[in-house]
Amino acid sequence: MTSTMDLPTQRDTDTPTTPDTESTTSALDSAATDSAATDHTTAADTSPTDVEDTPLEELSDEDRAALHAKWDTEVDTIKHVDPHKVLLADNVRTANAEADEETTANFKTHGVNTAANGYRDYDTGAIVVTEGQRRVLNAREAGCTVPVWMKTPPPADQRKATIERIVNQFIENDPALRRSLTLADTARALQQLAAFDLKPAGIARKLALGKKGKAYVENVLQAGQSELALKATERYDLDLLQAAVIAEFDEAGDTDTAKELILTARTAPNNFAQLAERKRTERADKQRLAALTEDLTEELTAAGVTFFDASLPDNHGDARSLDRLRPTPGHEPHTALTAEDHASCPGHGAWIETDHHDEQGNQIPVAVYGCADFLAHGHALSHAPAGRADFTPAATGTTGTGTSGDHESSDDEDAAEQTDVIAAARAAQAAAELERQKARIIRKWVIQNNKDWDAAQTPRREWLAGLLQRKTAPQGAQLFLALQKAEGGYALRRAFERNHPLAMTLFGLPDRATLADLTAKIAKAPTAGKATLYDLVLTLCAIEDDLSRNTWRSPWDSARAYMAAIIGWGYPASDVERKVVDPETEQDVIAAQLGDLDRDAMSDGGASAEGTEGPDGGGAEVEDPADDLTAGVDDADPAGTDDQSDTATDGTDDDAGTGQEPVEQDTEAEAELTGAAI
Numbered sequence: 001m002t003s004t005m006d007l008p009t010q011r012d013t014d015t016p017t018t019p020d021t022e023s024t025t026s027a028l029d030s031a032a033t034d035s036a037a038t039d040h041t042t043a044a045d046t047s048p049t050d051v052e053d054t055p056l057e058e059l060s061d062e063d064r065a066a067l068h069a070k071w072d073t074e075v076d077t078i079k080h081v082d083p084h085k086v087l088l089a090d091n092v093r094t095a096n097a098e099a100d101e102e103t104t105a106n107f108k109t110h111g112v113n114t115a116a117n118g119y120r121d122y123d124t125g126a127i128v129v130t131e132g133q134r135r136v137l138n139a140r141e142a143g144c145t146v147p148v149w150m151k152t153p154p155p156a157d158q159r160k161a162t163i164e165r166i167v168n169q170f171i172e173n174d175p176a177l178r179r180s181l182t183l184a185d186t187a188r189a190l191q192q193l194a195a196f197d198l199k200p201a202g203i204a205r206k207l208a209l210g211k212k213g214k215a216y217v218e219n220v221l222q223a224g225q226s227e228l229a230l231k232a233t234e235r236y237d238l239d240l241l242q243a244a245v246i247a248e249f250d251e252a253g254d255t256d257t258a259k260e261l262i263l264t265a266r267t268a269p270n271n272f273a274q275l276a277e278r279k280r281t282e283r284a285d286k287q288r289l290a291a292l293t294e295d296l297t298e299e300l301t302a303a304g305v306t307f308f309d310a311s312l313p314d315n316h317g318d319a320r321s322l323d324r325l326r327p328t329p330g331h332e333p334h335t336a337l338t339a340e341d342h343a344s345c346p347g348h349g350a351w352i353e354t355d356h357h358d359e360q361g362n363q364i365p366v367a368v369y370g371c372a373d374f375l376a377h378g379h380a381l382s383h384a385p386a387g388r389a390d391f392t393p394a395a396t397g398t399t400g401t402g403t404s405g406d407h408e409s410s411d412d413e414d415a416a417e418q419t420d421v422i423a424a425a426r427a428a429q430a431a432a433e434l435e436r437q438k439a440r441i442i443r444k445w446v447i448q449n450n451k452d453w454d455a456a457q458t459p460r461r462e463w464l465a466g467l468l469q470r471k472t473a474p475q476g477a478q479l480f481l482a483l484q485k486a487e488g489g490y491a492l493r494r495a496f497e498r499n500h501p502l503a504m505t506l507f508g509l510p511d512r513a514t515l516a517d518l519t520a521k522i523a524k525a526p527t528a529g530k531a532t533l534y535d536l537v538l539t540l541c542a543i544e545d546d547l548s549r550n551t552w553r554s555p556w557d558s559a560r561a562y563m564a565a566i567i568g569w570g571y572p573a574s575d576v577e578r579k580v581v582d583p584e585t586e587q588d589v590i591a592a593q594l595g596d597l598d599r600d601a602m603s604d605g606g607a608s609a610e611g612t613e614g615p616d617g618g619g620a621e622v623e624d625p626a627d628d629l630t631a632g633v634d635d636a637d638p639a640g641t642d643d644q645s646d647t648a649t650d651g652t653d654d655d656a657g658t659g660q661e662p663v664e665q666d667t668e669a670e671a672e673l674t675g676a677a678i
Contacts, residue, residue: 087126260279
């Protein structure tokens with residue numbers, strides 16, 4: 001238990017050292033550092049004299065006066081004293097006032113380099129520390145002496161003494177008066193140490209950075225390689241891990257992703273780790289996709305297939321994909337036109353689309369066959385009326401017998417009937433295109449969220465591993481455990497049957513470890529609190545290991561309880577992980593993308609339903625501000641349309657489907673950082 005006291009002065013003086021003349025923290029640091037180079041006396045406690053061993057009340061007036069005179073000479077000197085023998089005055093700091101592992105480890109290696117402030121109690125002879133309680137407490141744990149800058153004892157007036165103490169302690173701890181090293185300065189310092197062939201582990205040992213010191217040094221050194229990461233960290237107060245990740249992509253030449261990460265760190269930090277992991281995966285996927293696309297291109301070239309590019313849309317105009325055509329106007333509507341049947345057509349060709357995915361969700365290139373000019377080569381739109389190539393009305397004639405009135409009546413009836421047929425055909429095509437667009441929206445939604453879910457697994461499991469390092473389980477763990485054990489869900493039974501494979505990994509056991517090894521480790525839990533923590537991690541690992549790509553879309557009860565629990569215990573879940581607690585429906589996704597469509601606009605002429613799709617068969621896509629960091633920076637419209645689509649569906653909200661609000665940039669400096677200039 002920490003001994004604290006608030007003693008009035010033991011000297012009869014009303015001339016205290018005021019805050020105006022009292023040294024601030026920075027002056028203390030300077031005094032502690034320069035004490036050996038000044039005329040101040042740096043005294044170490046040695047064996048006390050007989051007078052000092054004698055209780056003050058038993059000393060003669062002459063001896064007491066001599067002792068006080070000696071103490072007078074201590075003022076404005078640094079004394080290195082046993083921290084267990086000093087008293088701590090009352091302090092304005094109550095939170096974070098105890099010793100901590102990192103500071104204690106540093107003191108064990110380097111000692112206390114910054115002096116505390118204190119004074120001698122002339123009635124008891126004890127040294128009272130007024131500013132520097134954490135230094136004293138950590139020095140006690142480290143087993144080293146603590147330097148105390150001896151000050152004049154406080155005034156006799158207790159009110160004045162207390163006011164003076166509070167003011168000085170506030171100044172001592174005021175963050176406005178403290179300036180930590182910037183990340184850039186820290187990086188430069190560590191780079192200088194690394195230049196002397198010191199490895200990260202060696203640097204961490206010399207700086208007494210503790211268990212996580214090596215990782216800290218590695219992250220700082222990595223962040224220091226990127227000027228963009230350093231600037232972003234200092235300007236937006238990003239943390240070190242974020243800076244290191246931003247530097248990773250910037251140094252790899254992927255500055256666009258680095259900027260996207262900066263924006264995400266500012267606007268949606270819960271998505272930062274998941275985004276970084278997804279981008280790492282996408283980097284490898286791009287290389288694989290490029291190789292597959294090259295193979296497909298060579299295959300089509302060898303077959304003599306003409307290539308169509310984005311300048312030739314497949315959903316309106318002269319060119320169409322074969323799935324929108326039938327062989328001839330004479331064929332029944334919806335008759336399929338296959339690539340094999342169309343191969344001999346002079347307009348035969350193909351688009352290579354790269355946004356398709358195989359059964360495992362891997363992105364693959366696909367050849368989408370079509371005709372460069374379906375009308376010129378005798379084909380018909382799949383939904384066009386029988387006998388017609390498109391939706392253009394047939395010319396009415398004046399054939400047959402009868403009066404002029406009969407002819408007019410017949411022509412009017414034919415025109416009305418033809419109008420009805422064309423209207424029905426247009427409606428059928430519009431409905432088909434709408435369903436195609438809905439299917440594409442859902443496909444993109446599923447694919448993107450699957451990617452995000454896969455990317456979120458690594459940071460989530462890293463968080464679980466960190467949870468295991470705590471001393472006790474978080475609040476509410478006992479109830480969570482009781483409910484899970486009462487329900488006895490499939491995930492728990494499966495983990496028991498498989499000997500807790502994920503828990504084996506997170507507990508740090510080797511690959512060939514057995515259940516006996518895990519049991520032995522748990523049996524060594526030092527406290528009941530740690531044992532409960534082990535129980536919690538085992539249960540969480542069981543549920544975590546049972547999660548799948550489908551969890552975000554159709555979560556079961558144990559998955560919801562799991563995600564809600566770890567979010568409550570501080571896990572910064574990404575947006576896709578939060579869908580487990582608050583699922584998103586297909587209807588909501590479609591409504592957000594399409595809004596209230598004007599069905600009449602879904603026609604073949606002008607702004608058609610087909611015109612809402614790009615060359616890959618998808619809807620006119622709205623840009624996400626995260627796709628272009630400069631969009632928000634320059635206050636540009638964050639919503640837009642795909643350049644490959646000429647027209648958007650009438651009635652579609654321009655901002656629909658962006659998934660987030662435009663990001664407001666607050667300073668010109670910010671625009672300079674995340675804009676095209678960087």
